C-alpha cells in the first residue's frame with residue numbers, strides 16, 4: 130500500500146463519521162517510517178481530514194554556503210551562485226541565501242585566472258621587447274585611443290581613467306543631500322563605462338570580486354575573523370538559530386567540511402529537509418543529508434530531476450507526520466465525548482471557583 134492509497138482510505142474512513150477509539154489505521158501507519166514530533170495541541174481534529182487534502186506543505190529553503198571550504202573551483206562565482214539558487218528553488222521557495230568566509234577566502238583567485246595572468250605577463254614582456262607585434266591595436270574602451278602593447282594601455286588607463294574615477298568617487302563621497310543625488314546621476318554613465326572597461330584592463334589584486342559577485346547574485350555575505358574555524362562556527366550558529374526559530378523547512382548546505390555532520394544530523398532529527406552541495410567524494414556530509422549534489426551537477430542543471438523525487442519523499446513524510454498528529458487516543462476521547470466525565474464548562478467554572486475562593 131502506498132502512502133496516497135493509505136491516505137485516501139483514511140480520509141474516507143474519517144468522513145464516514147468514524148472517529149476516535151481504536152483506529153484501525155494506526156497499525157498500518159506503523160508500517161511507514163515517520164518523524165516524531167511533539168503533538169500540536171492547537172489543531173482541530175474535525176478539520177484534519179479536510180486539511181490533510183488541502184494543505185500543501187510549505188517548504189521554505191535556506192542556503193548556507195561555507196565559502197571558506199568551498200569556493201566553486203572552476204566556475205565563475207556569479208554563475209555558480211545563480212545556478213545554486215536555481216537548484217535550491219527546486220526544493221521550495223528560497224528565502225535565505227547566506228555565505229560565510231574567513232577574510233583570506235576573498236583573496237581567492239580561480240586557477241584558470243591565475244594561469245591567464247601568467248600568460249598575460251609573458252605576452253606583455255614579448256610585446257615590450259618588440260618580439261611580437263599585435264596586428265589589431267589594443268583599444269581603450271573609455272576614450273577610444275589605440276595602443277600597440279598591453280602595458281601601454283594599462284598605464285594609460287591607470288593614469289587617466291582611474292584618476293578620473295577616483296575624483297568622481299571623492300566628489301560624491303563629500304557631497305550631501307540633493308547635491309549628492311545630482312552628482313550620482315551626472316556621473317552614472319561615465320562610472321558605468323569605466324567599470325565595464327576596467328574589468329578587462331585591470332585585474333583586481335584581491336578577492337577576484339568574489340564578494341561582489343555573490344552579493345550581485347543576491348547572497349548575504351559575511352566575513353568573520355581569520356581565526357581557524359571562525360567561519361564554520363558562525364555558519365553553524367546561524368543554521369541552528371534558523372532551525373530554532375523554524376524559519377525554514379529545508380536547509381541547503383554548501384560545504385565539503387565533515388565538521389558539519391553533527392549539525393546536519395541535528396537538522397534531520399528535527400525533521401528539516403537537508404541537501405548538501407559539494408565535491409568531496411568521501412561524502413560524510415552527503416551520506417547524512419537527504420539529497421546531495423556535486424558542483425558539476427548543479428552547473429549542468431542535473432539537480433532538477435532528482436529534486437522531484439526527493440521532494441516527493443518529503444511530501445510523503447510530511448503527510449505521515451501529520452497523520453501521526455491526528456492519532457491521539459487521549460484527545461480523541463475528550464473531543465468526541467467518549468469520556469463523559471470530562472466537561473469543559475464545568476472545568477472552567479471549577480477553576481473560576483478556585484480563584485474566587487482564594
Ligand SMILES: [Zn+2]
Pocket residue numbers: 269270271272273274285286289290
Ligand atoms: Zn582611454
